[in-house]
Amino acid sequence: MSSTEQGTSSAAPAEPTTAPESAAAPEVPESFYYVHGKDKVVHKVSAGALQHSALIHGMISNLGYTEEQAKANPFPFENIDGDILQMVVDWCNQHKGKPTPPEDTNLPKQKEKLFDLVLAVNYLEIKELLTYCCKQVAMMVKGKSPEEIREIWMIPTDAEDEAAEKEAKKRAGKEAAGETAAAAGDAK
């Protein structure tokens, strides 16, 4: 279901392959938009699929791009890894115009990938996919002991929290002192 052409630069997007459409094609030609992640690989995605993302949907509505303008100006998501954006695009294509099922079993099982996906989906404001991802994150600790949960989610102890807080305060104090000194220097 991917609509990606690998290695295409965001500055000059080549013609990406189009995602296969459903059997009942809409009568009105569908508009397409282009997105890329950190790896600059451009993904062509239909407006219907992008409706899942409140962020992109809002951008599209505000911009009123023509097809040509959309192709020339892919939406850059430099904070999202290419493979993660690919997953998001695939999910949006698969669930285009369909009611979302109560469970989604195709989410990554590796915790770092899932973590990155959660951050991306939260940023792109894809509510249903975020719910699935959060369920999956919650499932990671089902039936685990507290210490196993600590390890999986890297939860600091009270002592570590306190030390981190002290450190943050110290850093903030130093920064404030630095700013005061700089301001005094400027005044002179």
Next chain:
Amino acid sequence: MKLSKLPLLVQEEVLHNMSYTNLFLLSFLSRKVKKLIKSSQMNRSKMIDYIEYECDSQQEPFVQVFYKHDLYEELMVIAKNKDTHNEYIQLNVSGKMIDIQISDEYIKPIVRFQIDENEAVISSMHNSFLEFFGNSVEFRWKACGYNNCIPHLQNLKGCIKFSSHGANKETLENFFSSAPAFKWIDVSADGKTEPSDPESKFYQAESIQTLQLRNNSPDILSHFQGKQVVFKFGHCNFLDVISFVNRWKSGEAYHKLEYLMIEVFWDVFPQNEY
């Protein structure tokens, strides 16, 4: 994956998708996490109706969270220590080190206690539940028969379903005199076996349902002090029932009574005879 690196709303959504069992275990990890759980689960905790210890004859309670819309979720089991090869983990629960068994063999964690530590373990667990769920949550102890006592714990009320047929009256009296207040009692009575003390906690139960096939047990009719009562009679001494209703209607007794239901199976309630 570092949970704290996720945006706060996402962390809250993750917690929202966790069972209370996992949230309870998670709360032991740090004060910060405990605070996050409390703040994020406020709406969920408002939906809790009560927490029940459902006891079996071995005095090994299942702990279950009941919601206001009739759903419930199992929290854990508190059971005797067994010589198993499974390793227990230890948690400091309200100042007491407690063994907890978490294994694939069981769906829920099992809190294990040595026989002589039964009361202390249940008390510590109860205190930690109060801390976790809040002091306003009601707890119920659903007893299995009247041979084992119900512990006296904060916010805890007793519940019991039993048949007084062939019951040892002294054991029954002791059970009710040593118990905390009762939420409900469901008794299948056979003859007069209720406690003789009119101030017994039996009569102070918030709700009583009694099934009496052959004879009325007029003491319930005389001494009941709760809010709801359901009488199910086989044969019925109507004078007792009429006296009960009259005393209630006149305001002479049963001041807390809000709900009364009477079913008579075999006799026909006489119309206009009394």
